[in-house]
Amino acid sequence: MQITDFISAKRDGREVTRQDLYDFASSVASGGIPDYQVSAWLMAAYLKGLSTAETISLTLAMRDSGTVLEWGDGLPLADKHSTGGVGDKISLVLAPLAAAAGLRIPMISGRSLGHTGGTLDKLESIPGMNVNIHIEQFMRLVEKNGVAMTGQSDDLAPADRRLYALRDATATVTSIPLICASILSKKLAENTDILVFDIKIGSGAFMKTEEQGTELASALIDIAKESGVQVEAFLTGMDFPLGLKTGNALEVKETLEVLRGEGPQDVRELSIRLTASMLMQAYPEKYPRVTDAVEYCGRILDNGNAFARFILMVEAQGGDISGFESLPEAPVKFEIAAERSGFWNGVDALVLGEVVRSLGGGRYRVDQKINPSAGWEQIIPCGTDIRNGEVLGLVHAEDQESAYNASLSIIEAFVWDQPVQPLIRKVI
Ligand code: URA
DSSP: OOHHHHHHHHHTTOOOOHHHHHHHHHHHHHTOSOHHHHHHHHHHHHHHOOOHHHHHHHHHHHHTTSOOOOOOSSSOBEEEEEOOOSSOOHHHHHHHHHHHTTOBEEEEEOOOBTTBOOHHHHHTTSTTOOOOOOHHHHHHHHHHHSEEEEEOOSSSSHHHHHHHHHHHHTTOOOOHHHHHHHHHHHHHHHTOSEEEEEEEESTTSSBOSHHHHHHHHHHHHHHHHHTTOEEEEEEEEOSSOSSSEESHHHHHHHHHHHHTTOSOHHHHHHHHHHHHHHHHHHOTTTOOSHHHHHHHHHHHHHTTHHHHHHHHHHHHTTOOGGGGTTOOOOSEEEEEEOSSOEEEEEEOHHHHHHHHIIIIISOSSTTOOOOTTOEEEESSOSSEEEOTTOEEEEEEESSHHHHHHHHHHHHHTEEESOOOOOSEEEEO
């Protein structure tokens, strides 16, 4: 099919064949179609949607646009993927934790998308850290250290690498079929035995409601199961950022705190619970009850094993360990104090994500460089009784003016006196 016919078919809501989608994904990966035609199709797909058959075909076509990894015998292979949130550094904690707990974790992650952060951008705030490693090295590191983290590449889900970046720049992110194909093309290319999905719901998520989250979860679960992967999905709240630090380098700092057995409770709890799900799926006889797996993961965080595994992974990918104490720091730290007393729920996650993006923590254009030090450091946890004048957090920025402007948006987005919702809403 000619590319213009392929675009007009979607524009007019007509279904295309599996072969058409395979040809499209392969041309996207090879650069055979220019950005403007790919973007036109993305907008048509966003507006008209994809049928279930088209979503499955696009997912498999995107997976097959690169190599599907073939592993030898060894520990069970597992991975988790989040649908995108604000302050969501769970992958950075979970990957070394799961490896230290007895799994192989070949994690292919993404960059920031819309107002949400990206694991690769966070990792790149570590001096020297290489997240573009070649397949052979990636597989070697997973076999040796139990964990490696990389991005989509010329060899691994290359169609997603291009579509992901174009969706980010064309306001076509929040589409269930496109999210589904993006996530699963990477995860199926890893060829893992077990997957855990963290489906974010709430203001700072792409899925705003539990109904939308459940629909996305069902689509992800159905395709994963059809591809022979064991899977569990969690619906988790994203009305407020996870943890106290949002922004690339700040989130790496918080990761280190949690890996040292410290840090905020919500990041620790979710990292442990999602890792426990992987362990229970991999070793059902050893971990028949959630409490057994949760208790074991907690011990591995507290005894330093997960931290040691993180250091091993970072060093193996060129990251400078001594750089941890000298992760990029913003020149300006601007205090925000409460302008009233009351029960403070926190900062609305969508607004905060957009503020961090505007400070340089995310992108508006494909070629935009990230400012790794920009972000928001909360001093008081969400869900606390506050006195007027109490300092709640700090904006980390390049200059005083952008910090001040960010502070106005953040204050405006404070939420007060609302009931607190549980972090984990549903397990599917
Ligand atoms: N994560 C992905 O990899 N892709 C999406 O579209 C959303 C979250």
